[in-house]
Amino acid sequence: MSETISSPRLQQFQAEVDQLRVTGGRANPERVGQTIGGVAIVIGLALGIYAYFGLSHPTSNPLQQGDATVVGLLGVSFTVVGTGLFVVFSLTRYFRYWLVRLIYEQREQTDQLAQRG
Numbered sequence: 001m002s003e004t005i006s007s008p009r010l011q012q013f014q015a016e017v018d019q020l021r022v023t024g025g026r027a028n029p030e031r032v033g034q035t036i037g038g039v040a041i042v043i044g045l046a047l048g049i050y051a052y053f054g055l056s057h058p059t060s061n062p063l064q065q066g067d068a069t070v071v072g073l074l075g076v077s078f079t080v081v082g083t084g085l086f087v088v089f090s091l092t093r094y095f096r097y098w099l100v101r102l103i104y105e106q107r108e109q110t111d112q113l114a115q116r117g
Contacts (some may be wrong), residue, residue, distance in 0.1 A: 040082025
């Protein structure tokens, strides 16, 4: 991290974060959520391609076209839900770090105000 931290409280915060070295192990919900989201995106894209080829060939059977339409909509649903899961779980760790840093900065400002008064 090339950013310079000026206050002792922020230096303490950075030192504590560096000491954590938490990998998450098997109970890492962010990694699991990202994986599930990625798999759902791939499945959705595969279903969409399958549905496209099912609808692109002319057929006189309307049931076959209806089945391909349902598969296509299912593929779109998988892709949308998978994208949502992937984005949410990707940003979770960043937002957690941002929130903890914000709390430390607010405590530092509170300490500075208490010292002045």
